[in-house]
Structures are given as structure tokens and as C-alpha cells.
Amino acid sequence: MHSVPPTHRYRARAATVLLTGLAPASWGTTYVVTTRLLPPGHPLFAGLMRALPAGLLALAVTRVLPRGEWWWKTAVLGLLNIGAMPLLFVAAERLPGGVAATLGAAQPLLVAGLGLALLHDRPTAWRLAWGVLGVLGVGLVVLGPQARLDAVGVLAGLGHTATMAAGVVLTKRWGRPAGVGPLTLAGWQLTVGGLLLLPLTLAVEGVPQRIDAGAAGGYLWLGSMGGLIAYTLWFRGIGRLPVSASAPLVLLSPLVATLIGSTLGESLSPPQTLGFALALSALVAAQLGPTGPRTKEEKPDEDGFDDDSRARGHRDGRRPGGRRGEDARTPGAGAVPEAAGERRP
Numbered sequence: 093m094h095s096v097p098p099t100h101r102y103r104a105r106a107a108t109v110l111l112t113g114l115a116p117a118s119w120g121t122t123y124v125v126t127t128r129l130l131p132p133g134h135p136l137f138a139g140l141m142r143a144l145p146a147g148l149l150a151l152a153v154t155r156v157l158p159r160g161e162w163w164w165k166t167a168v169l170g171l172l173n174i175g176a177m178p179l180l181f182v183a184a185e186r187l188p189g190g191v192a193a194t195l196g197a198a199q200p201l202l203v204a205g206l207g208l209a210l211l212h213d214r215p216t217a218w219r220l221a222w223g224v225l226g227v228l229g230v231g232l233v234v235l236g237p238q239a240r241l242d243a244v245g246v247l248a249g250l251g252h253t254a255t256m257a258a259g260v261v262l263t264k265r266w267g268r269p270a271g272v273g274p275l276t277l278a279g280w281q282l283t284v285g286g287l288l289l290l291p292l293t294l295a296v297e298g299v300p301q302r303i304d305a306g307a308a309g310g311y312l313w314l315g316s317m318g319g320l321i322a323y324t325l326w327f328r329g330i331g332r333l334p335v336s337a338s339a340p341l342v343l344l345s346p347l348v349a350t351l352i353g354s355t356l357g358e359s360l361s362p363p364q365t366l367g368f369a370l371a372l373s374a375l376v377a378a379q380l381g382p383t384g385p386r387t388k389e390e391k392p393d394e395d396g397f398d399d400d401s402r403a404r405g406h407r408d409g410r411r412p413g414g415r416r417g418e419d420a421r422t423p424g425a426g427a428v429p430e431a432a433g434e435r436r437p
Contacts, residue, residue, distance in 0.1 A: 105333075109379055112329025113341045115322040120348025122318060124356075126184040129310030131300035135181030136293040141311040143174045144286025146320035150279025158280055162269050166280045169266075172259035173323070174285020179252035186245030195249030198227055202257035203339035210261050213335060218377070226343050226374030232367025260339060263330050274328035278320060343375045 130138055151157075158166045183195065200223040207213040268277055300307070329338050350368060 108329055108332050109337070109341070111325050112333065112338060113344050115326035115329070116342045116344040117348050118317045118322045119342075120345040121352065122180060122314065123184045123349050124352050125310045125313060125318075126181055129306045130181075131303065131307055132185065134297050134300050135178040135185060136289060136297045137300060138181045138311070138314065139174075139177035140286055140289040140293045142177060142314040142319045143282045143289065146315045147174075147279050147282030147284070147286050150275055150320055150324075151283055154273075154276045154279055156272065156276050159269070162280075165266055166284055169259055169263060170281040170284025171288060172255045172262065174281050175288045176252055176255040177285065178289065179248040179255070183245045183249035183252065186242040187249065195246065195253055198250075199253050199257050199260075199342045200226065200336075200339040202254060203260050203335055206257055206261040207264075207335045210265055211335065216336070222374040222377045223340060226340060226371050229367045229370030229372075229374060232363050232370065256342075257339075260330060260335060263327060264335050267331065268327075274331065275320075275324045277327050278323040282319060282323065337379055340375055340379070343371050347371055347375075 126138065201220075204220060204223060268274070303311075329341075347368065350364075
């Protein structure tokens with residue numbers, strides 16, 4: 093088996109990091125879209141419009157449904173990654189965009205703790221230190237004497253951050269069933285999350301009385317770039333990168349929110365400029381830190397699965413070769429999906 097040249101490997105990793113980073117970067121636009129375009133007082137409806145239409149579209153394109161244990165796994169992931177989405181809109185409505193985004197910047201630290209407990213992935217001191225500095229940097233950017241700290245908004249923001257952190261770790265732990273790509277996985281979760289939100293939205297909020305062109309454009313943006321496209325890229329990246337490398341990318345969300353604010357006339361003070369530089373440095377340092385020998389977690393195969401996911405697949409009893417989307421099993425043994433033409437033991 094031929095080894096991959098280091099240059100090609102580093103380029104592939106850089107491309108994966110950049111594509112994965114598009115997801116949190118797009119989520120950084122949620123705050124300005126929510127406050128400037130969407131009808132106020134309808135966070136549940138906003139979460140519903142972001143999830144259900146995009147999920148149904150993905151199902152129509154892929155035409156693959158979960159099988160076996162992936163029904164309950166999809167329900168859990170859909171609740172964590174998508175169903176708790178209205179908490180983000182509550183935070184966006186009740187807090188300044190930057191403050192709400194700062195709460196999300198704590199996600200890398202939560203992921204590090206959950207990753208240690210569930211994945212036995214011990215974060216390096218380098219990445220852990222830069223994770224803390226990244227949160228401090230974002231705090232310098234957005235927290236100041238003018239920041240309004242609404243208790244409900246803070247709790248909602250922290251709740252969304254915690255559920256997303258749990259969703260990242262479980263997505264990494266469970267991987268994907270045989271023949272299922274990130275678009276299919278995103279479609280499953282968006283649909284489940286949207287269906288969970290549908291009765292709650294109708295019972296509590298209903299449909300806004302007026303949806304103008306701006307609001308329609310906002311919902312379209314949140315459902316496309318901020319929904320289906322972002323989650324497809326996000327799940328692809330989680331499958332290919334260590335959680336200690338993918339989690340810091342969420343720092344892009346508050347940084348993008350800050351950049352948007354600056355284009356709308358908000359100027360940065362010297363402490364804010366320092367914080368912005370510190371947060372950006374933390375984001376880059378988490379990707380370029382000392383690596384040493386490559387770990388198994390950093391060697392994905394052609395189907396987007398890393399070796400840790402492959403090992404977990406053996407324990408879960410999955411085997412390749414089933415129909416697309418099928419989580420096939422054989423008594424007593426199994427393997428996670430393998431790329432076409434890959435030798436099997």
C-alpha cells in the first residue's frame with residue numbers, strides 16, 4: 093500500500109479545515125439575520141424554517157432513510173444538533189450578537205471534556221491552552237461596559253453551546269453507517285430536528301402574521317447556507333478531523349459576527365482589536381500546533397472515516413457491502429465501511 097506524500101496530506105487537511113470552517117462562519121451571520129430580517133418573537137419558527145425544509149430537500153435528493161439502530165441515533169443527534177437550535181435564536185434576540193456568540197466560543201472546552209469522557213481523547217496542553225485563550229480573546233472583542241447580559245439569553249446561549257458540544261462528540265463517536273455520506277447524515281438530522289420543532293412551534297408561537305421579502309430571504313439563507321450546506325460540511329469535517337481540531341473552528345462564528353458588525357458601522361477599540369487577534373491566533377494555533385506522530389484519529393480513508401471510527405464500527409458490528417444507507421450486520425463480527433478496492437483482512 094503506497095504511502096501518501098506529506099505535502100499531499102497537509103494540503104488535504106488544510107482543505108478539510110477550510111471547508112469545515114465555512115459552517116461556523118455561516119453561523120456567525122445568524123445574529124444579524126435574526127435581528128435585522130426575521131420577525132421578532134419567533135425563535136421556534138426560525139429554528140423550524142432552518143431545519144425542516146432543508147432536511148426534506150436532502151431526503152428527496154439522497155432517497156436514503158436510517159436503518160436499524162440509526163433511527164434512535166439520528167433522533168438523539170437531531171435533538172442535540174438541530175432540535176435545540178431555537179435556543180440560539182432566543183440568545184440572538186435577547187443578547188447583542190457578539191455576546192451571544194461568545195457563549196458559543198466556550199464549545200471547544202466543553203468538547204474537550206466530553207471527548208475525554210466519551211472518546212478517551214486527551215487534548216494536548218497546547219490545544220487546551222489555546223482554547224482558553226480563544227474564549228478570552230472573543231470575550232475581549234464583545235464583552236464591555238455596554239454589553240447587556242439578559243439572564244434568559246445567557247442561559248439559552250449556554251444551553252445551545254452544551255447541546256452542540258454533545259452533538260459533536262457523539263457524531264464523532266458514532267461515525268456514519270455504511271454507504272452514507274455527510275449530506276445524507278445532515279438530511280436525517282435536519283428532518284428529525286424539524287419534526288420535533290413542528291408541533292412545539294404550532295402550539296407555542298404559530299406562524300408570524302407577516303413575512304416580508306427580507307424575512308423570506310433570511311429564512312432562505314438560514315436554511316441553505318446556514319442549514320443544509322453548513323451541516324453537511326460540518327459533519328464531513330467532524331468525520332475527518334480530530335475533535336480537538338474541529339471544535340476550535342467554532343471561534344469563527346463570533347469573529348464573523350464581529351466583522352459584520354464592523355461593516356455596519358461598529359468600530360473596534362484597542363482591547364477589542366487585541367481580543368480579535370488573540371481569538372484568530374487561537375483558531376490557527378489549534379490547527380498548526382505541534383503534531384508529532386500522526387494519531388489514528390487523523391487518518392481518514394477515502395470514504396471520510398478515520399481509523400477510530402473504523403475501530404468503533406468493528407465494535408458496533410457494522411460491515412460494508414450493504415445497500416446505500418444500510419447498516420448491515422453479520423452475527424458476531426463486522427466492520428465499518430471501507431473504500432472501494434481497499435484490502436480487507
